[in-house]
Amino acid sequence: MIVELLIMNGYGQFVWPAFFLTALSLSCLFIETKVALKKQEKMFSIEFKNLSNKKIKLVKSKIITKEALSVN
DSSP states (O other): OHHHHHHGGGTHHHHHHHHHHHHHHHHHHHHHHHHHHHHHHHHHHHHHHHHHHHHHHHHHHHHHHHHHHHHO
């Protein structure tokens, strides 16, 4: 019964290599996408950290300016 499943009436020699090639291609694509995502996440994290520091400085300067203007 298992041999019949593998042979598939003579078409097994075409079906199984196609199946494994497809699985291999999808696996490679998944790994490549995962690596690219990690790279983009790392770049975003670095950029966001720099952006946060700049934004904090900007907010602090606005607060100081607002306080200076409200005193007058």
